[in-house]
Amino acid sequence: MALDIIHVDMDAFYAAVEQKDNPELQGKPVIIGGTGLGDRGVVSTASYAARQYGVHSAMPIKEARKLCPDAVFLPGRMERYQEISQCIFEIMSRFTPRIEKISIDEAFLDVKGCHRLFGPSRKIGKKIKTSIKQELDLVASIGLAPNKFLAKLASDLEKPDGFKVIREDEIAEILDPLPVDKIWGVGEKTEEILQNQGMRTIGDIKQFSEQELTSLLGQFGHQLYKLARGHDDRAVQVSEECKSISHETTFRRDLQDSEKIFSVLMALSDKVGRRLRKKSLCGKTVFIKIRYGDFTTLTRQTTSPQAFYDTKTIYEQGKKLIQNHGLLDKPVRLLGIGVSSLIARHHLQLSLFSDQDGAVAETVDKIKDQFGEKSIVRANQLIHKNSKQSEQKEDS
Secondary structure, eight states: OHHHHHEEEETTHHHHHHHHHHHGGTTEOOOOOOSSSSSSSSOOOOOOOHHHOOOTTTTTTTHHHOOOTOOOOOOOOOOHHHHHHHHHHHHTTTTTTTTEEEEEEEEEETTTHHHHHSSSHHHHHHHHHHHHHHHHOOEEEEEEEEHHHHHHHHHHHHHSOEEEOOOGHHHHHTTTTSGGGGSSOOHHHHHHHHHTOOOOOOHHHHTHHHHHHHHTHHHHHHHHHHHTTTTTOOOEEEOOOOOOEEEEEEEEEEEOHHHHHHHHHHHHHHHHHHHHHHHEEEEHHHHHHHHTTTTOOOEEEEEEEEEEEOOOHHHHHHHHHHTTTTTTOOOOEEEEEEEEEEGGGSSSSSSOOOOHHHHHHHHHHHHHHHGGGOOOOOTTHHHHHHHHHHHHHOOO
């Protein structure tokens, strides 16, 4: 099996970007998420200095503060992270067009056929890692292996700043001692089932037949049997540049006032629409995300026959979803809205009538580009702005 699959995974990406932009944060425990929300919200990313205190992604901010009270808490800057992400993917694209984007800071690369130009796979991986460090002052962990499962596992084994190769003759030696949760797809419930059957390491799994694993876990048993032996026949799938665009916010206090909630929805819709227009995209599906005080999270979506890119349509579709599904029956902790089923704007079929909403949105974009994001706002957004000012007075 050739070593043609590379997995690139940025180390503590959001926190690392903040440390890159502010050198005074280097070496300090940096936690992204929660600023301005008191103890609300969850950790998006934690630097490795913060992880030493037990802080990890998706942990409630309140718990993170207890574990690491001296940490620097910062709000996320998604536009900045996306800007840097584009630079990272541009570096990767210099070596191969076959890139599968997993997230903003993670990807698989298939470098088969690229060796005449750039040398062996190990050399390509080293070049990618070095280029990211030299050009962006950021650190990537690299995994190199014959398939996607092993490449992803390799990139995680020596984090941070790792470069790990798993050759065919090393598969059993590396995999067998590892805990079962290192296998892709094994979550807490599956891990519990396996441990109840005496399987605590990947080597233990190999003592069971494929039929036994299938009887225990259904269809996943087939996959588990193969992965435990380092077999993974999935190809690198060249990803679309962008599958969806969304924005969300966590409220300082749970909200149930529909007027205020719809005011925030408009502000979020405006951000989504603005990003769509900047990327010359339009979409057909609007989706809503709502989280309540007990952390119950609901998502709903609706798809239109005609693609759109204007703020008004995004907002109206999102508002209908909330109203039609009765999503404001209890106080809301988090609100989000997004657009998917994206296509390039030049594929959008022109209406027989003038696109008044789109023209207004683009005019507003131009004003904001010239005079700043706060230079012009819709009237109903002022409701939320005024209520935030009132809350700040109450808190002081």
